[in-house]
Amino acid sequence: MERRLAAILAADIVGYSRLMEADEADTLARLKSTRENLINPKIAAHKGRIVKLMGDGALIEFSSVVDAVGCAVEIQRTMAECNAELPKEKQLEFRIGVNLGDVIVEGQDIYGDGVNVAARLEGLAEPGGVLISGTAFDQVERKLDFEFEFLGEQKLKNIEKPVRLYRVGPRARAASGTVPAKRKRHIEWRRLTVAATALILIAGGVALWKVVGDGSGPPVEVASRERMALPLPDKPSVAVLPFTNMSDEAGQEAFTDGMTDDLITDLSKVSGLFVIARNSTFVYRGKPVKISQVAEELGVRYVLEGSVRRAGEQVRVNAQLIDALTGGHVWADRFDGNVADIFAVQDVFVAKIVEALKVNLTTTEKTEIARAKPDNIAAKEAFEEGWSLYLRYNAKDTAAAITSLKKATELDPEYGRAYAALALAYFRVVESLWGKELGRDEPYFWWGAHDYVELAKKYPTSLSYTVEASRDAYEGRTEDARRNAGRAIALDPNDPEAHIATAWALTISGEPAEALNFVATAMRLNPNYPSHYVLARGLALFAMGDLKQAAEVFGEGVRRNPDATALFLPLSSVLAQLGRREEARQMLEKFRPGIGQKGLENIPDTLHLSFKSDYEHASVRERLNDGVRIAALPLDVTVTSLEAELETGNPLSQLYATRRLGWFGPAAAQAVPTLVEALKVEHLRREAIEALGKIGPPARAAIPALVALQNEALVGIYAKDALSRIRDN
Template sequence: MERRLAAILAADIVGYSRLMEADEADTLARLKSTRENLIDPKIIAHKGRTVKLMGDGALVEFSSVVDAVGCAVEIQETMAECNAELPKEKQLEFRIGVNLGDVIVEGQDIYGDGVNVAARLEGMAEPGGVLISGTAFDQVERKLGFDFEFLGEQQVKNIEKPVRLYRVGPRARVPSGTVPAKRKPYVEWRRLTVAAMALILAAGGVALWKVLSDGSGPPVEVASKTRMVLPLPDKPSIAVLPFTNMSDEAGQEIFTDGMTDDLITDLSKVSGLFVIARNSTFAYRGKPVKISQIAEELGVRYVLEGSVRRADEQVRVNAQLIDALTGGHVWADRFDGNVADIFAVQDVFVAKIVEALKVNLTTTEKTEIARAKPDNIAAKEAFEEGWSLYLRYNAQDTAAAIASLKKATELDPEYGRAYAALALAYFRVVDSLWGKELGRDEPYFWFGAHDYIELAKKYPTSLSYTVEAFRNAYQGVAEDARRDAGRAIALDPNDPEAHIATAWALTISGEPAEALNFVATAMRLNPNYPSHYVLARGIALFAIGDLKQAAEVFEEGVRRNPDATALFLPLSSVLAQLGRREEARQMLLKFRPGVGQKGLENLADSIHQSFKWDYEHESVRERLNDGVRIAALPLDVTVTSLETALETDDPFSQQYAAKRLGWFGPAALQAVPALVEALKVEYLRREVIVALGKIGPPAQAAIPALVALQNEALVGIYAKDALSKIRGN
């Protein structure tokens, strides 16, 4: 019997039976969403392990009491915020109890008094409250900045000795001489400067506002809704332009870009805002473009611009938020101070912008914004350099990005976002077949990406959930991919990559129509979208069967980016299946210049495909490969020529013809009678049956012959599969 000391968190929902009786389906859906999007991420962030779920309750094990109590309080604070926006009948309230005690371990489950006390405390807690035992209190009293109210000793059911009880207060306070758990002293010191920064910012902002309102700033032309390329969202929409580097020192562009990127990243986590992605706003860097034009091209109402001047360890930041529809300044501010305070300044800027746009910033959003920031300025600059290089989408810059991102993790080993970015960069090398160009085979980068994901999971951010979603999609675990992408979207609603990850998860699991909605959202958030958005959209259209529109999407993507090699193969496949074989062949030759006929014909079987379809939807992948195979055939190989070859007495030519007729799918309809006749030849049956299945519903005439073969020992399973495809089952 294995025993260990553990911190146990027990939780359940208040009035669960009443909620289920009122609306069972809605209650279950909201409970599932709450667990996946709010509670599970906090358990993971605090290094907890969910032992089991019990309908309306949960039992979670932690190795640290500090983590257990911190997690409990964060859950209750988040739930209180969520409930404040809901009618009483829709609110979910939890009771939570936390105990430190000895437990018995059996497999993945735990038992014993340590668990029993936690369960009893949960039942005694107030709705929305946290109750902890004396053993837990003794470990956290001077480590967590919460109010603890001693409720005395009480006898609990089936426990021999009375248990000291403490109610954890809803508001945090930092006792003298203590540092809250899981936070470095520097972080706490930095946050104590926020109030002082706010006063400095307010004074500077008043001065800047006066300059702007006096008309000494540049005139701002008014944007027009009728000229908007994209319709305005139904929430405040904002584009953050690259801040201007005003520094006299060389090499400060990275620091300035980092300021811009941080503001975009922080604002994008606010669910009440619509924030344009970095790719699209950085396209305006250094260009003399009017605010009105930017607003009209990106489809936003508000534009944030600013400047940064750095000299040694001193920095000055100016920022202004402009309403493009009125030309007026919604907010303006300035900061003068030390570089070490820059993160606190960013927090204040975000809070001020959110306040100016009359949007609520939830506790969860505040926590996620703070969590993403490192403490090491040098690590942050290395990350910004690497992230900027990563977003250029070519082999050389990706290699340089990897070097910079590795440096960021060396400077700050707990930099979760940098680990996640490294995983993305490694996956891109695999997707784009850049391994040899970067000095390694693709498998090296494939396994390296998985290693970095595991490191990112230790310090979770929205980006780490996004990259984990991509990994699960790569491996064909669609349900897990959807879950992780959902967590990423919950933490960062404006992250287009999380929406693309969701789209892939839906496509590979047989829901390509729904996937298109997520691709559309990603493209709206990032109007200057990269080619892998095009790939996601085109493959979803292909999976639906809309070859014509898929071709248009891929062709437009190649026109936008002639170096988007990931689009070449799917485009060649679609063109071939549309009968545009000469164009399809030219696209293959563009993908592999100088390759011979044999090399072309081997492409479909030798190219790595990033995403793995669910078993029941693998036919989509096979159709995609068959199109590439058609594109690789000599142009004089047609359905008619293959039909003729099938009717010869040469076994090799017959097998060759039967297999290739299957590649043409429904376009090989005219060959169905010849294929049915070929079923009489035993050594051809398997290839012929597979070909008829690929032709699908147009091969109705083959049904009687296939029915007669479905119980045959060697080919029966293939006959049944072909019948299912022809009948459309």
């Protein structure tokens, strides 16, 4: 493994998804021209090497950190000059991060923490800005005449130690010991602001003491950071409790739940907020809970609660946002009016909440919030009823959800979010193997999901991109899956389903370790997560080869939800590969009660599993299938018994024995000499080659025999593949 010290520059385009959505061809043309005429010459002038381009991003290596930072500042300065001549919607802005660190070299690519830190810095940089690490700053501080602003230390994702951050300004630094006049005025103003804030806080503390501490009013129970089940995020965190239905009319629960769901959905699109998913807040529906309890159980600072009273076409909505750490009201408002105005009211509420939390609501976020709402109130109510049923994640409610969601699309044929929800429901039937319970085979729902994806694409929302990513992942189109999942997250950064879709895309394309980060984010956004999050996490661990941890994750998922049928097969597979075959078989029999031995052995060949790896990583799916095959075998079929059958059985039983030895993978290492002998038998040769490949590195003794076969016309390609597995794994 080659290592070296390098300066790494990571860059990406701000708002790339928005630009592509507005005009894909124009954006690509301008990006290509910018790279060829502006960026590439500057990289060359600073002796940099483009490691790789990633659509809207780039990774560049320099031997000198002075060159790297100089190049970054020149790029941003020139881009600012170019953008000054263009309308806002045509401007290309970059974020750039620079780090000096150790990298691992593999061919033309580089990996390691040195690269990861640069990528994290790029994500934190301001549009048009350059952010560098402390290691880079230490080298360039006295060598470049730029302004460096220390931003403190920050913990970066997947980086063990906090990293010092410095913002780089293109202006030359002032002489030593002087402070620019403008900056001095800013410092004085900041001091006055801090002093005023301190006085306000002191006064607020006195007022709070009068209410809470002197017995003149009822005590307010506030949340404690120490009691939080999960650490507070680094941005304002909000949980929206189900609004209370105060209506005298029957059947208004769906309308009230819809109000809550809309606020969750709209707030989640604001990148400056951390918003808990509906699944995790609706567990409190109809229960008398304290704000402090909700905050501590979900790990949030702010809790939004309210009530809805509807009478015919008139509606009254009360809402308040509470700071759980102080018990104080951050914002409260009320609406009395016509039901037809409810969508506008929601938009006002969202804008005021965002303003109260001092978070910016971008134009793109406003557009996405407006786009998700239909004009038809009845269609919205049908959607809310269907969405609520879908989120219960069981066969019966999914069937009812499909009926309601179809009604929503009939009432509003341009309801993109409803089409996307239908596609999700159909995919869930396929993934959970609920087809027979719903009266159809899984292929019916598989093709139906495709139809709804296409309809959702006509009226794009963040949910439609999530659905597209799910379909792409199911079919092994990893690049499409990652791109669409990225678009979904860009439009709705708090949507856990978009993070799960990204995790699938990463797992099937050979990056399961990174996939686990997205699963963790989804689980944090939705602490009461459904079982398909467990499936995504367990299969990422399986793809990494961590069978023990995967078994624990799947097992806990089944204990948490005994009806989570989608977990039964992967759990059975992992248990079998760990040698716990009796437990594996019991899980398989639970999956298909009373099916019989022949039926058990047919399961892997008749069922559609949850994902399809791309060609390069197809062995992951193959190992998963092989584990299920082992689980289905009678317990008296072992590696030893199969060896004996291979040596003494008839030609057909020898063929089966050879194939089955491959299913056991590395656990069949003792059979390598027997399989090498089988290479000499023509009708067993291909099966023996494949079995040795599945055994992997423990089959090194077979390398000479396989080398001798790699140029054979009929089996040479299989011999080369087996050699690759044995040598490289």
